[in-house]
Amino acid sequence: MYRYDEFDHDYVRARVSEFRDQTQRRVDGALTEDEYKPLRLQNGLYLQLHAYMLRVAIPYGTLNSRQMRTLAMIAERWDEGYGHFTTRQNIQYNWTKLTDVGDILDALADVEMHAIQTSGNCIRNVTADHFAGAAADEIEDPRPTAELIRQWSTAHPEFAFLPRKFKIAVTGSPNDRAVTKAHDIGLRMLRNDAGEPGYEIIVGGGLGRTPMIGKIIRDFLPKDDLLPYLEAILRVYNLHGRRDNKYKARIKILVHETGIDDMRAQVEAEFERQMREEGGPLVQADPEQVAKLTAYFSPPKFKVLPETSDKLETAMVDNAALKAWVENNTSAHRAPGHAIVTVAIKGTGEAPGDATTAQMRVLADLGEKYSHDELRISHEQNVILPHVCKDDLPAVFSALRKAGLAAANAGLITDIIACPGLDYCALATARSIPVAQDLSRRFAAPERAKAIGNFTIKISGCINACGHHHVGHVGILGLEKSGIENYQITLGGDHTETMAVGERAGPGISAEEVGPAIERLVDAYLDARADESERFIDTYRRVGAEPFKEALYAA
Secondary structure, three states: OOOOOHHHHHHHHHHHHHHHHHHHHHHHOOOOHHHHHHHHHOOOEEEOOOOEEEEEOOHHHEEOHHHHHHHHHHHHHHOOOEEEEOOOOOEEEEEEOHHHHHHHHHHHHHOOOOOOOOOOOOEOOOEEOOOOOOEOOOOOOOHHHHHHHHHHHOOOHHHOOOOOOEOEEEEOOOOOOOOHHHOOEEEEEEEOOOOOEEEEEEEOOEOOOOOEOOEEEEEEEEHHHHHHHHHHHHHHHHHHOOOOOHHHOOHHHHHHHHOHHHHHHHHHHHHHHHHOOOOOOOOOOOHHHHHHHHHHOOOOOOOOOOOOOHHHHHHHHOOHHHHHHHHHHEEEEOOOOEEEEEEOOOOOOOOOOEEEHHHHHHHHHHHHHHOOOOEEEOOOOOEEEEEEEHHHHHHHHHHHHHOOOOOOOOOOOOOOEEOOHHHOOOOOOOOOHHHHHHHHHHOOOHHHHHHHOOOOEEEEOOOOOOOOHHHOOEEEEEEEEOOEEEEEEEEOOEOOOOOEOOEEOOOOEOHHHHHHHHHHHHHHHHHHOOOOOOOHHHHHHHHOOHHHHHHHOOO
16 A cells, blocks of 8 residues: 655645634634635535535555544544545545644544545545455456555646536556446556557546547557646646536546547647657656556555355355355456455435445454555445455454345346435535435345346436436436435446446436335336346347336336
């Protein structure tokens, strides 16, 4: 994992001190809320429906046990005993008091964490594949790249006030678990025909009120050229992005209106200008810096083990629950005899992504004892133990079960993504959490969820799409219609390397109708699929939308 250097420590502490003073002036009345707003947004503090919300950065989703315990302590001491993990690998505290903000930020700084650039029209927290450094299908660990971008982008004076917020994601695997095509810039690590490492550069993706799939602007970019190329993209966007209308200010609109070919020409021209600068481009990474970052993310010393664990196989013989959990919530690891564990923060009837203080401490203990002191936050609002010996899986499962975290539902119909919605968010137009809770109860039976198979439901409480509803197999968008919550259903979305934006199925329905409608849709899928191995998204692509539209509106 990356460790702060002297500059990092000094910079974060200086920001905490500065914002503590700004916040105290707001508490004393020396600053109005309008004057305070741009200052707090630069430090991740939002004013929600009932209280201030603090969004804490978890860069590329990676943290250690000490950091997780600090997040638990903050939830216990200064919030309501829980935190909310988001689809951008952050954590949010929904009940922050202004008088506590300085102390919270100081506690975060003690463990090399902060809330800088988790809001505002700047380059936000860089995200990455939550299986990074562990996945069997990985070409290269994307976290050194993500950290390099974090260092380059933090407090970048030229890009601190962009036309709109800007999000970057990195994946090192052909199987895209970082949702790269839905970001302003997506980076896919790959090798060219000569075996040289580099990036496919994707630009102009995004969800919200105008969902768009990112387009490839460069098929292959050598690794050494990454920062000047990113600088070129940001400069073209900063110069030409709309500032007169925030709904049309994202780079996806610029790409759409300009066209990818013209956009590419402008970016390449700016890139070439930088490369011709005397002495080389100013932003090109120092090789020593890159080597240092790479060393920080060197893999742990894994035990030399056979691929199959006799201890695990024996334990599963008489423990059906363990067997189901292992089959569904573990993934292939690069090291023989190891597994990647997905801890589903989605208990039956629970708010997706919410973890209690006690649960966070259990996860910290498990990460420290069984996963080389590493944990990850996923885009699906789950927690990952990336490096677990298969021999230890029974013990991990037992501890998770006691903590209410052993649901064997990763990727299944109850592994629902949902934003906080109208229960908390000032932008929301409808509730998300109650809909997710109802659906999780309807499909709670493990046998039924397993029979349905891979089936993603994503829920947003407004058009801003923080719940990624556009790219769910089934997306649910809550809106307000004549003072009543109304939910639109989209079908056929996909957040992976074969990304697709879901199509609206028809008119909106009431909150009470959502659960029965989804049950009818699932029954229609089970009748239509070719066999038990065919996922909903594959059935949808094969037979089309009509059978599922009919099922949704059959009542």
